[in-house]
Amino acid sequence: MISEEFFYDNETRYFVLQPQNELNRHKKEEYLKSVDFYKQQDKKKKLSGRFTEDHIKDSLANALQVVFEVTENCNLDCKYCGYGELYSGKNSKREKKSLPLVYAINFLNYINEFLNQNLNKSLNKRIAISFYGGEPLLNIEFIKSIVDYVNTIKNDNFNPRFAMTTNALLLKKHIAFLAEHNFRILVSLDGNKNNNSYRVYPNGKEAFNEIIENIDFVYHNYPDFFRKSVDFNTVIHNQNSVSEAFSYIHDRYNKNTKLSELNTSGINEDKKYEFWEKYKNINEDLDQSEDYRFIRDKLSFDTPVIGQVSKFIHTYTNNVYQKYIDFFEVPSNSSYLPTGTCIPFSRKIFITSKGKILPCERISDEFSTMGYISERDVVIDYKGIISYMNGIYDKLWDSYCNQCFYADKCMQCIFNLELGKDKLFCHGYKHESKSAQIISNHLSALKKERKFYKKLLKEVFYV
Ligand code: SF4
Ligand code: SF4
Numbered sequence: 434m435i436s437e438e439f440f441y442d443n444e445t446r447y448f449v450l451q452p453q454n455e456l457n458r459h460k461k462e463e464y465l466k467s468v469d470f471y472k473q474q475d476k477k478k479k480l481s482g483r484f485t486e487d488h489i490k491d492s493l494a495n496a497l498q499v500v501f502e503v504t505e506n507c508n509l510d511c512k513y514c515g516y517g518e519l520y521s522g523k524n525s526k527r528e529k530k531s532l533p534l535v536y537a538i539n540f541l542n543y544i545n546e547f548l549n550q551n552l553n554k555s556l557n558k559r560i561a562i563s564f565y566g567g568e569p570l571l572n573i574e575f576i577k578s579i580v581d582y583v584n585t586i587k588n589d590n591f592n593p594r595f596a597m598t599t600n601a602l603l604l605k606k607h608i609a610f611l612a613e614h615n616f617r618i619l620v621s622l623d624g625n626k627n628n629n630s631y632r633v634y635p636n637g638k639e640a641f642n643e644i645i646e647n648i649d650f651v652y653h654n655y656p657d658f659f660r661k662s663v664d665f666n667t668v669i670h671n672q673n674s675v676s677e678a679f680s681y682i683h684d685r686y687n688k689n690t691k692l693s694e695l696n697t698s699g700i701n702e703d704k705k706y707e708f709w710e711k712y713k714n715i716n717e718d719l720d721q722s723e724d725y726r727f728i729r730d731k732l733s734f735d736t737p738v739i740g741q742v743s744k745f746i747h748t749y750t751n752n753v754y755q756k757y758i759d760f761f762e763v764p765s766n767s768s769y770l771p772t773g774t775c776i777p778f779s780r781k782i783f784i785t786s787k788g789k790i791l792p793c794e795r796i797s798d799e800f801s802t803m804g805y806i807s808e809r810d811v812v813i814d815y816k817g818i819i820s821y822m823n824g825i826y827d828k829l830w831d832s833y834c835n836q837c838f839y840a841d842k843c844m845q846c847i848f849n850l851e852l853g854k855d856k857l858f859c860h861g862y863k864h865e866s867k868s869a870q871i872i873s874n875h876l877s878a879l880k881k882e883r884k885f886y887k888k889l890l891k892e893v894f895y896v
Pocket of ligand 2: 834841
């Protein structure tokens with residue numbers, strides 16, 4: 434169903450507000466069809482982009498973030514961990530392995546050469562060097578060595594900034610080093626003591642008291658650093674709520690927290706019931722919250738519903754450009770890569786503790802490994818990646834995308850599909866009526882959050 438208050442103006446190609454009841458729902462749907470809103474015929478041409486070697490080279494030369502999986506080892510055993518029993522196949526079996534220092538140094542040298550090829554288009558040449566785990570602080574010697582090494586090779590084209598995600602248990606011990614090197618720190622915290630009951634030690638004992646003691650230490654002893662460089666991330670599940678977690682962190686540390694959901698891909702068949710018992714949808718939870726407006730205003734663009742509105746505007750209006758060149762080209766002449774998958778390495782480069790090179794940490798290494806690091810060298814198989822990616826695009830196009838009403842607005846990452854199966858299945862596939870329903874949901878969200886519309890247009894950039 435299309436919202437009562439909006440319609441699509443074919444001349445301006447914007448959604449515009451309609452006086453109430455001017456068009457009834459049926460007429461609006463007819464109207465959208467008459468202006469070819471659901472037009473499919475040009476999509477094949479528009480989405481005929483092919484993945485090339487230049488895409489990979491360009492991404493490497495403009496790398497924004499290199500993430501090292503310092504160690505698979507962790508001092509917690511959270512009950513919803515992406516590497517735990519709820520999931521299958523993710524990044525193969527965990528063996529408590531640590532990334533060899535020489536692998537990381539080889540990769541830094543490799544990326545440094547790319548950054549120095551004059552292909553880097555950024556103004557400040559900033560690159561984040563991030564540490565991830567397991568718990569990265571369990572291997573502080575590795576982190577210290579990398580920081581030293583990066584500081585010896587940094588140059589006008591390699592402007593590093595350090596970052597890490599941590600469960601906070603070792604913060605007190607290592608905060609002097611982290612503050613000295615201007616780390617940006619993302620702390621995982623699910624709210625108050627009850628809310629954190631899934632964050633436990635391997636022996637099952639709750640870790641909340643020690644976690645808070647460590648965070649409090651930084652808060653009281655490094656106040657400027659805490660204010661500028663510490664952020665929080667909260668996983669929403671059936672032991673907390675957006676409201677409880679948000680208020681706890683806001684009241685105690687005067688900070689907002691980013692919100693995440695449990696990852697719904699790769700769930701272990703035997704654990705499906707347990708998983709869905711723990712799972713909670715952030716939007717639904719926030720909608721029921723009494724302090725919705727307070728939280729929404731604090732989180733601003735990080736509020737999930739506003740993120741959706743932002744993507745909606747990005748996808749459906751013609752005032753968003755994917756490439757600078759689109760300002761000058763007639764958009765219909767441009768061709769894009771199909772699906773919603775990022776160009777590998779354009780957002781980040783993830784190095785696993787086993788030396789595999791992946792486009793990010795959120796996907797399984799089983800079907801997304803794009804290169805390997807060894808003691809001697811770094812191998813990225815350009816030709817293999819190109820034929821692999823284009824092969825998946827072709828297979829998906831023939832079986833799904835050519836019929837999908839979301840094809841030119843697709844947000845589906847191919848690495849979240851079950852690529853190992855003989856027949857590909859796309860969870861994101863939308864037929865016409867489903868597509869209309871989604872548009873209606875987006876319009877309702879836009880209606881609800883209309884005060885953010887101008888702000889989104891002015892302030893949100895997609896890269
Ligand atoms: S999930 Fe997919 S689209 Fe998103 S950053 Fe990772 S590889 Fe790219
Ligand atoms: S949602 Fe799936 S079927 Fe639709 S365009 Fe994207 S990848 Fe293709």
